[in-house]
Amino acid sequence: MSGTSEGPTPATELNRSVVTESEILASPGAEFAEPAEFAEPVEPVEPVGSSSSRSPAPPSYRSVFTAAPLAMAVVDREGMVTGANAALADLLGRDQDTLTGAVAADLVDLASDARTWHAYRELLRGRRARLRCTRRLKHPEGHALWVRVTVAPLPPGDGGVLVSVADISDHRALQARLRHLRMHDPVTRLPNRTLFLERLTTALEAESYAESGTGRIGLCYLDLDGFKAVNDTLGHRVGDQLLAAVADRLTRCAQDAGRARAGIPLVARLGGDEFALLVEDSTGTDQLADLAESLLAAIQEPFDLSGRRLKVSASIGVVERHAAGTTPTALMQAADTTLYWAKADGKARWTLFDPERNATRVTRQALASSLRPAIDRGEFALEYQPLVGMDDDRVHGVEALIRWHHPRFGTLTPNRFISLAEEDGSIVPLGRWVLRTACRQARDWQIQHPDEPPIFVSVNVAVRQVWDSDLVADVADTLKETGLPPHLLQLELTESAVMGSSGRPLQALKALSDMGVRIAIDDFGTGYSNLAYLSRLPVSVLKLDGSFVRGFQIEDRAAKASPADEVIVEAMVQLAHRLGLTVTAECVETSAQATRLRRIGCDTGQGWLYSRPVPADRISELLGTPGVQAGVGNP
Template sequence: MAPSPLAPPRDASAATPPQRILVVEDERIVALDISARLKKLGYAVAGLATSGEAALDICRETPPSLVLMDIFLDSGMDGIEAARRIRELHDIPVVYITSHDDQLTLRRAAKTAPYGYVIKPVDERWLQSAIEVALYKHATEIDLKRSEDRFRRLFERMLNAFVLFEAICDGTGEVEDLRLLEVNPAFERVTGLPRGEVEGRRIREVFPGVEPFWIETLGQVAATRVSTRFENYLADLNQYFLVEAYSPGPGQVAAIIEDVTDLRRGEQLLRHRTFHDPLTDLPNRSLCLDRLHRAIERAKRRLNYVYALIFLDLDRFKLINDSLGHLAGDKVLCRVAALLRRHVRRLDTVARVGGDEFAILLEEIASPGDALRVARKIRDSLTEAMTIDGQKLYLSAGMGIVLGPADYERPEELLQNATIAMNHARRSGVGRIKVFDWVMREVAEHDMGVETGLRRSLEEKQFILYYQPIYSLSDRSLVGFEALVRRQRPDGGLDLPGEFIHIAEETGLIIPLGNLVMAEACAALGRWSMDMAASTKFSISVNLSGKQFSQPDLVKQTVKSLRDTGADPRRLRLEITESVLMDNPESALAKLRGLREMGITIGIDDFGTGYSSLSYLQRFPIDCLKVDRGFVSDMDDHGNRVIVKTVVNLAHSLGLEVVAEGIETPRQEALLKEFGCDFGQGFLFSRPLPHDKASAFLRSPAT
């Protein structure tokens, strides 16, 4: 007889021990017959029991693979009760052997969930089939239970929250809500909500503030059985979640929910730090440019959209850092940032775009006048006393305003124009406000070209000195030259100082240019001094800019120029303005003393246009005052004549010499001689001369 398809193959049965079958039958002949058949089929007989109690004992001591149970046993416990207990206590499959087919008995037997029935008399093929089906079913149940246990442990130990939802539909079949059928412990940990309080409830009940997006997206998965993945914010928990959703069955959706709040908030913090100033917490330059770009694009779409950009730069902020320290300077910047915030609306932007530079973007303004009013309020607030570390400070700022909309494409251009307007404001004085116009841009571009040309001229040594003679007004004898710098143009022409000196001052190029002038003037002085008697009264005057005078190594550089050229320091006169002395009086006094100890004489240039303080004339080691050309050229005015005469008398009373510049007419010369002015220079005597002509002039100085 061919084996049943469910029977184990011959080689498999030889490799593994046979299944052990317990026969429970109170009729011995039937029991022995079944036992013989089992052995013939390749099974091992685990034992023969005639009662339910005996069967339970065997199952407890040596559990078989399967029990063949007679339903009716003569002892007190029948087969049905014995089968029930074996299943409950030992989880061993039971197949009933019976010759009865009454419905009452079968219904009672069915309640024990048997694995099959074998009708007496026993047919060998049916017996084998019943056993194999029962063993296979039980093995499958064990595997399924193990798999369920494995998945249940995974479900309970998941790091991410898991929720099984049931879709709740309205009358039209649209998903209107979701019911939480089951959640895992991770859900409790992530949300802080106990499992017992959420299972069976609707999502709108559990999370009243849930966005419709959640229900729509999860409901779509339940309806279409198409998986999805999304990230969203849940306001009720103030958390961000990454959700992977799929449908395990019709009308259901399972969601694996990962809490990504820390990640997103970390990204937000990183983004904030990337686009905000760490000191003031204001938007930085990058974010400011982004807001400007949006304003430009918005202006293109809306004809009635008006905006303005204010660029603000604090005046003399470096002095605060130098005198009170950078910590105090940082406090000032924070206070200024808070002040600026108070003067704008929530939709406006206040940004720190540089060390002491701020940009203010005003959006949705009614008219350009609104921007001017805001700027003036800021200016007025800055002038109020600010106490930092016990020190009262009074601030001011230059402000430039660009009014939009205009034909801007790049935010950098908008910010650049506001900066240009601010620079014009600062040149006009302290605390000034200027509105940008395109002429300013042209001036800035011209200044940029001049700066580039200055750098090239310095590299290519295109600067030369011209020398204007200085005469004694008493006898018209030559007493010296004033060194004046010129720049040679490629076309052979010359640029006068007025065309480039202010750019050199602003860019710091005045330092190398000043050093060049000093070195060249000393070289000329050294050459000319060799042909002069030691007693000859002759000197060269060199102008020092404020930045050049403020250099710590000024005295050292001057000494080097004198030594390198062999020039006599007593024939060198350095001219500075009054304002240079007053910027840092103590430092100025030390430098002037150092220069005077070398024999160099000191002159005050443009006297009368600055502080004109008698105290500094007495305090500082000064040898000469130079009357500004503005007074000299307009001596037809009675007031100017009085000023010039007063300056001459004042200087002489202090033992100082006086030089008048800009003498252009004989009448001016006559008046100066009448006032007792010592020396003079100007076009009346000679225009500035190049070096070769100046050398010839020395040999024949007559005018």
């Protein structure tokens, strides 16, 4: 019988010259840190040669030892077997006579690791109460044998130790079977998420410290497209058959990839219709791309199941990177994100992880999570851009534009966060704050400049504010609270939001208009085909989309004017005037554009020609100015 590994010191070195009284005294009181497998507590044991007396052994001692079903051997203080019973000989597959005189440590592999070997020697010297360990031995017939070895001292008069060996092979086999069931998916028989993450953790540690190999790792995260429809229409039995068939194809692809390069990727089912392939010691993105292509091709082939031919596709997220500095969580998150990109880009494709795209996603998530708290922390502020009369160059109104002074990302314009606010609903409280702040500021200007014609303030309103809040009540309460006359408030909604409005949105717009509030359509012109719908909406202002204005002749630039844009703008202005609407041109940047718009009949202009968005105090400086000169409001 032999062990599976070699120990640090051959057991035959345990002779009289090794175990001596002088060696014991050389390190009095030495303690041994018992490893976890040594389950028995350390108990005080009298040293060898103690003068304490003991009762003589019962007469049946030898007969009990011989007939016991538990495999046992008596070992002297030198580590040599002085007697062994038949059960031990049967267990180890040896003749009983050959056991006497054998080195006990060699029989049960006690020298295979340093800690066990040290504990065993300490026990022979009388410094340890008991040793228990588990060993995997090789039987002479070739099969593996798992045993639990217990070594305990005999009474001092017997001058040795008793080694007992219990066969735990069946127990270990049961443990292995239970672990296999716990670590594998019953439908596909592939490793499950638990085993996959265990292997991934081990692989990352190995690749991070391995001197040979590439030190890189790759992952293909796969999700079936349309699997839910199969389950819903054909039932879970067919769905399970499809999953098993997919698993077989993935396994074949992994085996083919392993033949091309050393090492077969691990295939696992992570749950539902999600699978993963782990590539250890990867050679780069080309290897992962080739694997992903083969997986897509294999999945797209028809499946013949229960007399039905099914066709499905898959989306795959591919991640490949250095193992050093990578954690299982980070790798799985990257793979999950990339899989989402593959589905968002159209499905039935693979997508490689892009750090820049991921950074944008992370930033977006960070902004989304801090939106609502930012309102309470007062991180938002308003700037105002003048709306200037084309005929008198005076400030008639201002548009309130929100800014987010983010502590991490700096000052953010609305295009960075408004869509997030609409998605999570925080646009409602944020919109209320903008409405109150803008109306309060407009009222302050009215009070501060009593001799000047009051200017109106224009506030942008998202469609979700109309649906998710009582916008009419919010506006009424704000006007009452601030004292701002209704005709000095203008609410802007995009053309796509207003056109086709019915039900609650249309009722809200009509109620606001009846209240005296002006309704403006922002970015008008992108939905020109809906122009006839204007007559049925309570709209008083059109704000022409800046793309038309940019088509006008631009000063000091090589860009050519677009006659078509001028014709379209002129037609829209004339139609708006016939409907009793006023027109504001956005993105006015040059005096040439302003001249053309004035000739066409546009009522007000807004853009950098007059001023960029500025704080409220800069607007106060413009009020009362007889004519707004180009760029006067710009910093």
